[in-house]
Amino acid sequence: MQRSERPSPYDPKAVEGRLYEQWESSGYFHEEPDPARPPFIICMPPPNVTGRAHLGHGSTYTPMDVLVRYHRMLGDNADWIPGTDHAAIATEARIVAELKAQGTTRDALGRRRFLERAWEWSRTYGGEINEAFRALGFGPDWQRLRFTMDDGLSAAVRKVFVKLYRDGLIYRGKRLVNWDPVAKTTISDAEVEHEERDAVLYYVRYPICANAQTGPREFNRHSAHAARPPRAKPAGSPDPLTTSHIIVATTRPETMLGDVAVAVHPEDERYTSLIGKSVLAPPLLERSIPIIADASVDPSFGTGAVKVTPAHDAADYEIGERHGLGMPSIMGLDARISAADVDVGSYEGLSREDARRCVVDALRDQGLLVKEEPYRHAIAISERTGAVIEPLLLEQWFVKTTPLAKAALDAYRDGRIRFVPERYGRTYEQWLTQIRDWNISRQVWWGHQLPVWYTEAGEIVVAESEEEALAQAQRLYATGDLTRDPDTLDTWFSSALWPFSILGWPEQTQELACWYPSQVLVTGYEIIFLWVARMVMLGLYVMGKEPFGAVFVTPLVFDAQGRKMSKSLGNAIDPMELVEKYGADAFRMGMMRQLRLEAQDVRFQESRCEEGRNFNNKIWNASRYALSLPEALPAALTLPKANALTLADRWILTRLHDTIIEVTQLFDGYDFGNAAERLWHFIWYEFCDWYVEATKLETSKPTRAAVLSFVLNNTMRLLHPIEPFISEEVWRLLPHDGETIMTATWPDPLEVPVDRDAADSFAWVTRQVVWLRNERAHGAKGKLLYKSAVTDEQRELIAHFSRYEGRERDNAFHLELFGPNVSSATFTIPVSGGRIEFVGNRDELVPRQKKEIARLRSEVERSEQKLRNERFLAHAKDDVVEIERAKLKENRETLRALEAVLSELESQA
RNA sequence: GGGCGGUUAGCUCAGUGGGAGAGCGCUUCCUUGACACGGAAGAGGUCAGUGGUUCAAUCCCACUACCGCCCA
Numbered sequence: 001m002q003r004s005e006r007p008s009p010y011d012p013k014a015v016e017g018r019l020y021e022q023w024e025s026s027g028y029f030h031e032e033p034d035p036a037r038p039p040f041i042i043c044m045p046p047p048n049v050t051g052r053a054h055l056g057h058g059s060t061y062t063p064m065d066v067l068v069r070y071h072r073m074l075g076d077n078a079d080w081i082p083g084t085d086h087a088a089i090a091t092e093a094r095i096v097a098e099l100k101a102q103g104t105t106r107d108a109l110g111r112r113r114f115l116e117r118a119w120e121w122s123r124t125y126g127g128e129i130n131e132a133f134r135a136l137g138f139g140p141d142w143q144r145l146r147f148t149m150d151d152g153l154s155a156a157v158r159k160v161f162v163k164l165y166r167d168g169l170i171y172r173g174k175r176l177v178n179w180d181p182v183a184k185t186t187i188s189d190a191e192v193e194h195e196e197r198d199a200v201l202y203y204v205r206y207p208i209c210a211n212a213q214t215g216p217r218e219f220n221r222h223s224a225h226a227a228r229p230p231r232a233k234p235a236g237s238p239d240p241l242t243t244s245h246i247i248v249a250t251t252r253p254e255t256m257l258g259d260v261a262v263a264v265h266p267e268d269e270r271y272t273s274l275i276g277k278s279v280l281a282p283p284l285l286e287r288s289i290p291i292i293a294d295a296s297v298d299p300s301f302g303t304g305a306v307k308v309t310p311a312h313d314a315a316d317y318e319i320g321e322r323h324g325l326g327m328p329s330i331m332g333l334d335a336r337i338s339a340a341d342v343d344v345g346s347y348e349g350l351s352r353e354d355a356r357r358c359v360v361d362a363l364r365d366q367g368l369l370v371k372e373e374p375y376r377h378a379i380a381i382s383e384r385t386g387a388v389i390e391p392l393l394l395e396q397w398f399v400k401t402t403p404l405a406k407a408a409l410d411a412y413r414d415g416r417i418r419f420v421p422e423r424y425g426r427t428y429e430q431w432l433t434q435i436r437d438w439n440i441s442r443q444v445w446w447g448h449q450l451p452v453w454y455t456e457a458g459e460i461v462v463a464e465s466e467e468e469a470l471a472q473a474q475r476l477y478a479t480g481d482l483t484r485d486p487d488t489l490d491t492w493f494s495s496a497l498w499p500f501s502i503l504g505w506p507e508q509t510q511e512l513a514c515w516y517p518s519q520v521l522v523t524g525y526e527i528i529f530l531w532v533a534r535m536v537m538l539g540l541y542v543m544g545k546e547p548f549g550a551v552f553v554t555p556l557v558f559d560a561q562g563r564k565m566s567k568s569l570g571n572a573i574d575p576m577e578l579v580e581k582y583g584a585d586a587f588r589m590g591m592m593r594q595l596r597l598e599a600q601d602v603r604f605q606e607s608r609c610e611e612g613r614n615f616n617n618k619i620w621n622a623s624r625y626a627l628s629l630p631e632a633l634p635a636a637l638t639l640p641k642a643n644a645l646t647l648a649d650r651w652i653l654t655r656l657h658d659t660i661i662e663v664t665q666l667f668d669g670y671d672f673g674n675a676a677e678r679l680w681h682f683i684w685y686e687f688c689d690w691y692v693e694a695t696k697l698e699t700s701k702p703t704r705a706a707v708l709s710f711v712l713n714n715t716m717r718l719l720h721p722i723e724p725f726i727s728e729e730v731w732r733l734l735p736h737d738g739e740t741i742m743t744a745t746w747p748d749p750l751e752v753p754v755d756r757d758a759a760d761s762f763a764w765v766t767r768q769v770v771w772l773r774n775e776r777a778h779g780a781k782g783k784l785l786y787k788s789a790v791t792d793e794q795r796e797l798i799a800h801f802s803r804y805e806g807r808e809r810d811n812a813f814h815l816e817l818f819g820p821n822v823s824s825a826t827f828t829i830p831v832s833g834g835r836i837e838f839v840g841n842r843d844e845l846v847p848r849q850k851k852e853i854a855r856l857r858s859e860v861e862r863s864e865q866k867l868r869n870e871r872f873l874a875h876a877k878d879d880v881v882e883i884e885r886a887k888l889k890e891n892r893e894t895l896r897a898l899e900a901v902l903s904e905l906e907s908q909a
Numbered sequence: 910g911g912g913c914g915g916u917u918a919g920c921u922c923a924g925u926g927g928g929a930g931a932g933c934g935c936u937u938c939c940u941u942g943a944c945a946c947g948g949a950a951g952a953g954g955u956c957a958g959u960g961g962u963u964c965a966a967u968c969c970c971a972c973u974a975c976c977g978c979c980c981a
Contacts, residue, residue: 009946194981298910378981423913427979430912434980525979560921562977593932596922600914600978605921607933614946625943677923677931689948696942770950777938777950803941803949859928866927871964880927880965887928 006627006733010620012583012613016725020134028742029139031072031079033514040071040078041518043499043547044140045531046148048087049122050094053132055557055565055604056524058575058591063554063672064522065138066592066721070667073717073746077514081502082133082140084126086149088447088491089183089384091118095446111445111486118446122149132576137584137724139742146502148494149448156501157494158451158464160542165462169400169541170440172452172460176310176317177394177439178380181335182387185443186396188490189436190529192389194378201302201375202253202360205245205368206262206279209288246271246279246291247370249302251377252312253363254355256282257337257344258330259289261308263319266293268304283362284345294319311341311393327393335390352390397441397450397487404537405432411536411546420670421598424525424553431529438534440490447488455479496534499547520670521548524556525600552670555599562603578609585723586612592676592722597669615680616726619719622688623730626708633705637713637735640703642753647765647793648694649707650758655686656711657752663718664746672722679719687711690766690801697800699793709734714747765797772802778848849902856895863888 023029033039042064047057064080071078095118096106106114126147133140146153164170177186248262259281264271271291278288296319297306310320311329320327328341337347337355347355363369380389409432411417412425419425441450453461453469455477463469466484473479494501499518503511517539523532532551539547559565565572578587590608626633639645645653659682666675691711695704712734720727720741731741738744798804863884866872873881 008944010944427913430980529980556978558977594921598914599922603921605933608921610946611932614944617946618944621944621947623943628943674923681931688944692943693948773949774951862928866965869964872927873964875964876927884927 006620006624008617008621008624010613010617010726012585012616012725015729016135016137016584019725019728020137023139023740023742024134024142026740027143028740029080029141030143031077031141033510034077035514037075037077039515039519040068040074040076041515042068042080042520042522043502043518044080044082045523045527046083046085046146046495046498047129048090049084049126049147050087050090051129053129053136053575055573055575055591057133058136058587059557059595059602060522060524060554061133061138062136062588062591062722063552063595063670065140065724066667066672067520067522067670069139069721069724069742070746072742073720073744075745079144079515080140081144081146082130082142083146083148083498083502084122084129085491085495086122086147086447088442088444088488089180089185089187091122092444092446093183093385095121106445114445119149122147135576135579135584137588139724144502148491148498152504153494153497153501154448155464156497156505157448157489159506160497160538161451161489161493162462162464163542164399169404170397170462171400172395172397174393174395175398175437175439176314176391177396178382179333179335179390179392179394180382180385180387181333181390182385183382183444184333186392186394186439186441187382187384187389188439188492190492191383193381193383195381196376196378199251199375199377199379201249201251201373202363203247203249203303203370203372204253204256204282204307204363205247205370206282206307207285207368208244208246208274208277208279208291246274246305247303248305248307250307251375252309252356253359254337254347254352255309255312255330256307256359257284257347257355258309258311258328258342259287259307260310260320260325260328261289261323262291262305263294263297263308264291264305265297265299266295268297268299271305282368283359283366284343285366286343286345292319292323292325294322312391314391317391317393329393331390331392333392352388396439397452399438399440401435401437401537404541405435405533407540408432408533408536411540416546417536417548418550420550420552424528424551427525428528428533428551432533435533438490440493441485441487442490443486444488445486447491448494450485450487450489452485453482454485456481456483492530492534495531496538497542499535499539500543505542516543516547517545518548520550520552522552522554525553526556528553555595555602557602557604560603560605562601565604573604573606578606582609582613583616583725585616585725585727586610588612589615589676589680589723592672593680595673595676597671597673615684616723618684618688619726619730622683622692623712623733625692626705626712627733629705629708631701631705633709634735637710637737638706639710639753640706644703645707645753645755646694646700646703647758647762647791647797648691648697648700649703650753650755651762652687652691652707652711653752654754654756654759655682656714657749657754660714660718660747660749660752664749667721676722679715679722683715683719687715690762693801694797697796699796714752717741717744717747720744761791761794762797765794765801768798769801772798772804776802776804846902846906849898853895853898853902856891856898860888860891860895863891 044064045060068078068080092106095114098121099105099109109117130142130145161170178189178192179185180187246262250256262279264275266272266275274291275293277291279291281287281289291305292308296315297304308316308319308325310317310325310327312331317327319325330337330339330342330344331352332338332340335352337344337350337352339348347358350358360369360372380391381387382389409429412419412429412432417425419428451462451464451469453463453466453473455461455473456479457477459473459477461469461473461476461482463472466482469482470480473482497505499521500512500516503509503515505512505516521532521535528551535547539545557565559569559571559573561571563569563571575587578590582590586609589612590606590610591602591604593612594602594604594608596602639653640649659678662678663675666672666678692708694700695708713731713736716727716731716734720731724742728741731744736744866884867881867888
């Protein structure tokens with residue numbers, strides 16, 4: 001290849017698309033199950049079909065790609081299985097919005113045509129994110145791409161549903177559920193978010209009534225009032241007889257219409273005498289409800305007395321259950337007041353918000369509103385739509401979670417599943433410990449319709465197919481007249497089956513035999529509950545084995561100021577733009593360098609991608625240099641004989657050896673941030689800055705081509721998981737074995753010779769060079785004269801790197817300085833292993849010397865003090881004391897020499 | 910209310926029971942046989958605060974303050 005074909009700077013656009021197409025068309029991403037090799041399988045968390053690539057994919061999916069590429073190079077039976085989630089609620093919302101724009105509605109269209117449309121939409125837009133993944137260099141096994149709504153997965157969903165139902169783990173029941181009035185569906189507890197908002201706490205007077213059944217005798221003195229027919233008082237005229245009441249604090253006055261009790265804490269002395277009495281429920285004052293005692297009431301909240309509305313509040317629901325109270329619902333699915341269960345007077349049809357205003361007005365008019373105070377509290381929000389959740393009492397389908405959760409907890413507690421970082425295991429544990437039954441029925445149409453039918457008499461038939469359902473109905477209920485339940489399943493139900501359904505279950509495939517369970521699940525912590533815990537529960541239940549051995553939890557991505565990235569804030573970064581600007585490799589490297597093992601978030605800095613681009617250019621140019629050497633590169637990957645290697649060769653090979661070991665360990669420990677940093681440091685600051693520079697020396701010529709190509713070849717293989725494109729490009733340009741770096745073997749440290757003495761010797765050279773460069777930066781000029789302790793090779797290196805011309809004289813190591821602007825002072829400066837004779841500008845030197853002397857003095861003092869301390873000598877480890885002594889000795893010597901130089905300088909003044 | 914994480918250089922972050930680190934940014938110098946998307950040198954920090962353990966604490970423990978996340 002000609003030089004003109006490898007221009008600088010490196011152009012990722014000329015490389016990435018071309019290589020990706022080659023990889024894909026050559027089938028390098030595809031793998032067949034092979035029981036002879038260790039499996040390494042990652043199930044891709046299926047992105048929503050509505051989704052677009054965002055930075056979160058960078059932080060979560062890049063590690064997956066890195067791991068699979070790494071394990072493929074290790075020779076494992078590695079495969080990354082991709083897929084897409086049908087995202088029931090999100091997709092349905094998208095289609096509904098489209099229909100609205102066209103002036104129609106879901107119901108007008110009808111279920112069949114709506115679903116056709118959703119399918120069409122999914123097929124049209126569902127692939128978009130996969131194109132982004134390709135641009136990012138992600139290499140899943142595209143031939144195995146699955147969709148949660150495809151036939152195989154749908155069959156798996158039905159089968160698991162039926163199995164759970166027959167085992168008594170799925171049931172239908174009327175329970176308080178989370179209703180999303182915007183999406184018009186229930187959602188599970190895990191999809192509810194809590195948000196702190198300013199609200200008003202209303203203190204409302206509930207008049208006590210005393211009648212024969214509920215009013216104790218002590219209250220007979222109020223019988224005149226209590227006997228009065230319960231009627232709302234006309235506005236502005238509070239009844240002077242209402243002298244007895246209980247004051248209740250609430251943030252939701254509109255739900256008073258459905259109150260069934262007032263509750264106080266059983267040990268709250270303020271109210272013990274009232275327990276068992278009745279009050280009239282405002283604002284209608286037409287129903288009398290009891291005052292009850294329940295330990296869940298917090299005496300310090302408000303007045304210590306709370307209203308109980310079981311059909312519209314989770315805590316109240318539990319109180320209602322405990323006390324066998326009625327549960328009238330006062331709101332319909334449109335979150336408007338409804339008179340279905342109980343009289344709601346003129347409030348019928350009002351929205352939640354309007355009803356609140358009207359009730360508060362009425363209370364005020366009735367004189368029942370005691371006070372209003374500002375109050376900040378958390379309200380339930382639908383994660384998907386942002387709507388305020390309305391708890392409603394509805395007939396829904398549930399998964400009975402207790403037995404499933406127990407098995408999932410055992411798997412964690414027995415160590416069959418471990419979390420990285422470990423602390424997320426406790427999050428998982430906590431959630432499973434207090435898990436409630438999982439509401440799985442949704443009122444959207446896009447999704448897996450429940451495999452449930454009802455007879456005319458209302459009997460339930462659950463079966464995997466309509467034929468089977470009919471047969472069952474015929475057999476059990478002697479009817480063929482069935483209606484299918486219109487509800488669909490929670491999207492997360494199908495996702496929970498992902499690790500085995502994508503492998504072909506319920507068919508007993510080779511994939512299933514080899515690749516279940518997988519080794520590691522990689523995901524963000526926000527879906528530990530939604531997804532991870534449920535995969536474990538259902539994996540254990542269906543397969544009898546946990547679906548993965550490890551869960552690697554990646555951090556969430558925030559902007560550089562630590563704010564959540566969102567469209568509304570305008571701070572969201574499109575990864576495709578970064579790929580466009582810097583290349584996929586640079587983006588991946590930039591992202592990986594920011595991942596920290598224990599971090600829960602990343603403040604993403606775009607500058608890291610720019611640095612990545614610069615880094616790639618550095619690699620590119622180093623390889624251009626290797627390719628441009630006048631001597632030819634060796635045909636194969638070979639090293640010169642050990643005794644021919646130069647000091648620099650031995651050093652870089654030793655460093656390579658250590659780097660291979662370290663990067664391997666870091667990848668094995670999922671520490672991508674440090675792995676990336678280690679590679680970065682090795683390539684840029686060791687290989688390029690020192691080794692490539694050293695190869696420009698005469699003595700390096702016989703070995704440099706082979707060593708350069710050997711080190712680059714190994715380094716590109718180390719780099720490949722993180723930067724797949726440039727590593728492949730460079731690897732192919734240099735001597736290599738095989739067609740692609742993707743299936744090249746992972747570097748073996750045993751193949752890299754190690755020479756610790758040479759490495760130390762070279763390291764000493766670098767320290768002298770830094771020192772001399774410092775002198776040069778301060779204007780010192782002259783020539784180096786070497787002392788005998790320094791080898792020829794070291795002298796040559798020092799002269800080359802420091803750019804001081806070297807010369808031998810009297811076997812002494814000197815730096816002799818000349819120059820028109822240099823005063824005639826001559827003095828020696830010690831360096832470890834020798835001394836440097838030095839001529840410099842006195843006026844510049846004196847303050848610098850003084851500063852250094854002061855620093856050394858304090859160092860020496862500190863050491864002396866330490867070594868005088870008998871307790872230190874007695875307690876500290878021997879090597880620590882030894883290091884301290886050596887440090888003191890060296891610092892004392894340097895100090896003496898510098899002081900001598902200083903006095904010499906001052907005497908010449 | 911319960912739980913968890915964080916606080917180290919201007920910024921983003923590493924790190925370790927015994928000499929404070931990186932990248933970027935900044936200052937100065939340099940186009941030297943790949944690279945200015947580069948090279949060299951340098952400045953810059955009472956490691957949030959208080960107390961404890963220890964011969965020794967930025968690191969371990971306790972408390973406080975502030976920031977953030979999760980759960981209810």
